Amino acid sequence: MAAPLKKPKRKNPVLRTRAPMLPPAPRSRISLGLTSGAARGVFELQVCRDCGAVQYPPREACKECLSDRLDWTPHSGRGELVAHTTLRHAMENYFRERLPWRLGIVKLDNDGPHEAPSLIVHVHGDCAEPPARVRIRAMLDRSGQAVLLALPEKDTPHMSDDPQMRELTCDPKFRKVFVTDGKGPVGQAVVKAMIAAGSDLVWVGEAAPWKKIPGFEEIAALPEVTMVDLDVTNPDSVKRCAGQIGPKVDILVNTAEQHRAYTVGGRYGTENARAEMEINYFGLLRLAQEFGPVMMSRGADTETNAVAWVNILSIFALANKPDQSTFSASKAAAHSLAQAMRAGMHRSGVRVINLYPGPLDVEWNQELRPPKVTPAALARAIVGALQGGAEDVYPGDVAKDWYERWRRDPKVLERELAHGE
Amino acid sequence: MTQPITRSASRRAPYDGIVVTTPVSIPYVRFSTRGAHWWIGRALAALVRDSGLSKDRFDGVCATSMSLAPDTAVGIVQHHGLTPRWLDFIPMGGVTGVVAMRRAARAVQAGDADIVACVAGDTNHIDSFRQGLENFSQFGKDAVYPVGTGGPNASFAFLTDYYMRTYGARREDFGKMCVAQRENALAYPHALFKAPLTLEQYMTARPIAEPVHLFDCVMPCAGAEAYLVMREDEARGLGLSFGRILGTIERHNAFPDDPVQYRGGWAMDGGELYGMAGVSPDDIDFFETYDDYPVINMLQFEDLGFCAKGEAPDFVRSHTMTTGGSFPINTSGGQLSVGQAGGAGGFLGTVEAIRQVTGQALGRPVPDAKIGLVGGFGMISYDRGVCSAAAILAAGD
Ligand SMILES: [Zn+2]
Numbered sequence: 001m002a003a004p005l006k007k008p009k010r011k012n013p014v015l016r017t018r019a020p021m022l023p024p025a026p027r028s029r030i031s032l033g034l035t036s037g038a039a040r041g042v043f044e045l046q047v048c049r050d051c052g053a054v055q056y057p058p059r060e061a062c063k064e065c066l067s068d069r070l071d072w073t074p075h076s077g078r079g080e081l082v083a084h085t086t087l088r089h090a091m092e093n094y095f096r097e098r099l100p101w102r103l104g105i106v107k108l109d110n111d112g113p114h115e116a117p118s119l120i121v122h123v124h125g126d127c128a129e130p131p132a133r134v135r136i137r138a139m140l141d142r143s144g145q146a147v148l149l150a151l152p153e154k155d156t157p158h159m160s161d162d163p164q165m166r167e168l169t170c171d172p173k174f175r176k177v178f179v180t181d182g183k184g185p186v187g188q189a190v191v192k193a194m195i196a197a198g199s200d201l202v203w204v205g206e207a208a209p210w211k212k213i214p215g216f217e218e219i220a221a222l223p224e225v226t227m228v229d230l231d232v233t234n235p236d237s238v239k240r241c242a243g244q245i246g247p248k249v250d251i252l253v254n255t256a257e258q259h260r261a262y263t264v265g266g267r268y269g270t271e272n273a274r275a276e277m278e279i280n281y282f283g284l285l286r287l288a289q290e291f292g293p294v295m296m297s298r299g300a301d302t303e304t305n306a307v308a309w310v311n312i313l314s315i316f317a318l319a320n321k322p323d324q325s326t327f328s329a330s331k332a333a334a335h336s337l338a339q340a341m342r343a344g345m346h347r348s349g350v351r352v353i354n355l356y357p358g359p360l361d362v363e364w365n366q367e368l369r370p371p372k373v374t375p376a377a378l379a380r381a382i383v384g385a386l387q388g389g390a391e392d393v394y395p396g397d398v399a400k401d402w403y404e405r406w407r408r409d410p411k412v413l414e415r416e417l418a419h420g421e
Numbered sequence: 422m423t424q425p426i427t428r429s430a431s432r433r434a435p436y437d438g439i440v441v442t443t444p445v446s447i448p449y450v451r452f453s454t455r456g457a458h459w460w461i462g463r464a465l466a467a468l469v470r471d472s473g474l475s476k477d478r479f480d481g482v483c484a485t486s487m488s489l490a491p492d493t494a495v496g497i498v499q500h501h502g503l504t505p506r507w508l509d510f511i512p513m514g515g516v517t518g519v520v521a522m523r524r525a526a527r528a529v530q531a532g533d534a535d536i537v538a539c540v541a542g543d544t545n546h547i548d549s550f551r552q553g554l555e556n557f558s559q560f561g562k563d564a565v566y567p568v569g570t571g572g573p574n575a576s577f578a579f580l581t582d583y584y585m586r587t588y589g590a591r592r593e594d595f596g597k598m599c600v601a602q603r604e605n606a607l608a609y610p611h612a613l614f615k616a617p618l619t620l621e622q623y624m625t626a627r628p629i630a631e632p633v634h635l636f637d638c639v640m641p642c643a644g645a646e647a648y649l650v651m652r653e654d655e656a657r658g659l660g661l662s663f664g665r666i667l668g669t670i671e672r673h674n675a676f677p678d679d680p681v682q683y684r685g686g687w688a689m690d691g692g693e694l695y696g697m698a699g700v701s702p703d704d705i706d707f708f709e710t711y712d713d714y715p716v717i718n719m720l721q722f723e724d725l726g727f728c729a730k731g732e733a734p735d736f737v738r739s740h741t742m743t744t745g746g747s748f749p750i751n752t753s754g755g756q757l758s759v760g761q762a763g764g765a766g767g768f769l770g771t772v773e774a775i776r777q778v779t780g781q782a783l784g785r786p787v788p789d790a791k792i793g794l795v796g797g798f799g800m801i802s803y804d805r806g807v808c809s810a811a812a813i814l815a816a817g818d
């Protein structure tokens with residue numbers, strides 16, 4: 001059983017902060033299909049459309065029949081650990097700094113017409129000696145690429161505290177979290193969820209301290225919570241806030257959002273659209289410029305390092321919902337910026353996690369029919385992403401439905417949305 | 422002795438009238454500031470020196486190197502001013518010694534070349550081993566290197582772990598082979614390891630990737646090995662001692678569905694090897710195994726018919742494996758004690774076998790060595806060694 005993680009001691013300020021080293025990132029193009037699945041939290045392997053053979057490592061042609069029709073297909077991940085080793089020596093600095101490190105070979109169960117492949121995997125400390133039943137998960141490592149992890153068949157106590165697993169997750173336990181706006185229902189739900197997940201210090205941003213919002217006093221009174229002034233539309237405010245807490249933030253959750261629901265012609269002028277862009281896009285850019293570099297410098301700082309940046313986008317970022325036209329556009333801009341943030345931050349091992357929820361159950365979606373995502377469900381999805389290995393999350397039934405349609409054919413989705421479907 | 426392998430009838434043409442000669446080795450060093458071409462050039466010069474032939478007489482070249490990029494054999498002939506009419510490059514690591522011999526022998530037999538220089542040379546700069554691992558194969562880059570394996574150590578740790586669990590091998594059994602090989606190496610002038618190794622030192626060495634410990638691993642280094650293949654009459658005319666090629670096999674990607682590798686391609690072709698050679702395992706006087714990790718020795722003992730699958734641990738316990746022992750292996754010390762000079766590691770056993778059957782051992786000769794077996798095993802890609810090969814050589818006269 002994994003030893004429960006102890007609350008880390010305060011860092012000695014005299015010591016040099018360990019520079020972030022990364023596990024090897026280069027992959028062949030074909031192999032990035034594994035990363036694509038892992039980014040969504042799914043373990044997918046290529047399966048031959050013609051003969052059903054499951055392939056690994058990723059290939060350009062079927063090892064049984066030479067067909068090139070290999071489809072990435074979700075896999076149960078069930079198999080048997082048949083051999084293992086504990087590395088005491090490694091060539092790459094990332095692993096040298098983290099030895100010992102357990103690896104194994106897992107033979108997947110034969111569930112098709114051909115012999116299933118063997119996988120070389122990271123092995124969770126709670127997996128028994130071979131031969132042992134295990135389940136495989138595809139997770140993103142600190143360089144943002146997929147790796148495979150063998151977990152014991154059933155969950156074990158303190159499982160997420162296993163040091164190898166913690167390298168693949170962004171678990172909030174004992175990490176310091178900054179929730180950029182704690183006033184709205186989403187911000188409040190996120191604060192509660194982070195504390196429940198083991199965060200021992202949550203900074204909560206507050207743009208307008210004079211505004212009284214239901215439930216907020218209860219949040220502010222929690223012992224783990226510290227309020228900070230932050231108005232993401234104000235460059236000086238963002239800079240001041242970053243100077244105050246930036247070097248300590250391990251996980252940043254950007255909950256600041258402006259949301260109105262108008263068609264293109266529904267609101268004359270650009271004032272409303274500007275307000276949305278000011279918070280949803282420029283606000284994110286300001287935060288990224290002020291908090292990004294300092295978080296990146298702490299990408300490998302002890303066991304409670306800076307690990308994640310969480311953006312709450314919207315499924316409308318992928319395809320515009322015409323009756324929320326400018327809101328969709330601002331989220332599309334943020335989605336695009338988040339891609340660039342990822343390209344920068346992955347160099348330090350800090351993961352950018354994007355959530356693309358369907359309509360939330362909040363005031364500006366009042367007229368939308370259910371299903372809607374409650375703030376609590378969204379907060380659970382955030383914690384789930386941090387504790388898992390994914391970076392793109394689609395909370396709610398609407399988001400999942402849209403995402404599948406968008407993947408299949410963005411033009412078809414666009415036309416259906418134009419006709420109100 | 423259990424002999425699961427029976428000779429199978431071979432329809433392949435024998436290597437009649439074709440011989441191997443002029444074994445040369447360029448002394449290994451741990452790190453070299455020279456390029457791979459320097460090592461290959463020294464080996465070619467040694468072939469010229471020891472054969473008495475001018476380099477213009479080498480009208481065939483079969484070469485291997487893992488540190489020559491972006492060059493291949495084409496770069497070698499231009500660099501060293503050779504003008505061959507037959508040229509081959511075999512980037513296959515541990516099987517190259519046998520594979521070069523097979524190809525060169527057929528080329529000479531068919532008249533496509535008269536004298537083939539088979540040469541392997543590699544340099545080793547400070548970081549070249551790690552760089553080589555990072556780009557060793559697409560499967561390696563995608564599915565092994567990213568999880569921290571640090572090269573073949575982990576892959577062989579899996580094989581060793583599985584073999585020990587399944588067949589009851591103990592670390593002492595691997596240690597016994599390593600200790601015997603070290604004793605052989607102490608008489609071989611080019612071995613990088615000059616100090617004796619005791620079983621206690623072996624057992625208490627630091628773990629690298631459990632159950633693999635320090636003395637199970639070869640030391641990467643720089644070096645070169647080479648030999649010539651020609652017709653027997655040519656060798657006689659030049660007054661060169663030579664060995665005969667009785668039989669050879671080569672197999673790639675054997676048993677891909679084995680969940681963990683516990684047998685090599687030898688298990689497919691062992692009968693063919695002995696059938697072609699017209700000898701049995703009992704006739705073998707010494708065995709130059711491919712010993713990049715001692716567990717592979719055991720796989721070769723089994724797959725090449727010295728004992729049944731799973732019996733190699735007992736086989737090791739019941740034999741002495743030094744040059745003067747009941748079952749001499751790796752008579753120059755093998756890669757475990759001489760060092761692994763990249764692709765030249767694949768030539769080490771072949772060159773040593775030629776020396777033994779021609780009475781030119783640089784170290785201790787195996788008494789009355791008439792017939793020697795060479796094993797090759799190469800290219801750890803993803804979870805296993807993909808290439809395997811073997812050859813049986815005999816004294817020329
Ligand atoms: Zn197929």
